[in-house]
Amino acid sequence: KFKNIFFMNKKMIFIIICCLIFTAFAFAQTWDGSASTDWNTPANWSTNTVPTTSGSVIIPVPGIITNWPVMPSNLTIGRLTMQAGSQLNTNGFSFTFTSTSGVSFTGATVNNTLIGSTSNFSIPGGGTSINGCTFNGNFSFDKTSPNQTFNEANTAANTWNGNTTFTIMAGESLS
Numbered sequence: 001k002f003k004n005i006f007f008m009n010k011k012m013i014f015i016i017i018c019c020l021i022f023t024a025f026a027f028a029q030t031w032d033g034s035a036s037t038d039w040n041t042p043a044n045w046s047t048n049t050v051p052t053t054s055g056s057v058i059i060p061v062p063g064i065i066t067n068w069p070v071m072p073s074n075l076t077i078g079r080l081t082m083q084a085g086s087q088l089n090t091n092g093f094s095f096t097f098t099s100t101s102g103v104s105f106t107g108a109t110v111n112n113t114l115i116g117s118t119s120n121f122s123i124p125g126g127g128t129s130i131n132g133c134t135f136n137g138n139f140s141f142d143k144t145s146p147n148q149t150f151n152e153a154n155t156a157a158n159t160w161n162g163n164t165t166f167t168i169m170a171g172e173s174l175s
Helices: 002-026
Strands: 056-059 075-077 079-082 087-089 095-097 103-106 109-111 118-123 128-131 134-136 138-143 149-152 159-161 164-167
Touching: 079 095, 138 149
Parallel strands: 056 079, 075 095, 079 103, 087 109, 095 118, 103 128, 109 134, 118 138, 128 149, 134 159, 138 164
Antiparallel strands: none
């Protein structure tokens, strides 16, 4: 009996984790750029609302998107996922992430078009992954919690066209 209860508990934990992951992505706001390049225009988002400080944002693969997002100010959101071929212009502004898995960029292009400025990504926890991306301009990445791994180019090399700094805390690693 104990073996069956143990197996059932493991199965239930797995199901709960899957549900949480699904919920996080099911309620994500996807950029569609249908109205403009302005991040703060509700019509540019799949939910017709601008992401909040806990929002999970997806900038999808190119398709029908003709307007890529341009940041109007410093932004705080939960999580940002940039898919292959997607683009973002930070316009010299910075992101603060509230989720412990705040950043996942794969094959994206991130531009900072404000010459002489540095766009900062302040990331609280693990689950950070940046692979096969191109960064144009100056950027900084600050991990704000200890004992995490920052996965930079662990599956595909990134291209850094500008000055970039990485700040990690004690017990962290940059891979």
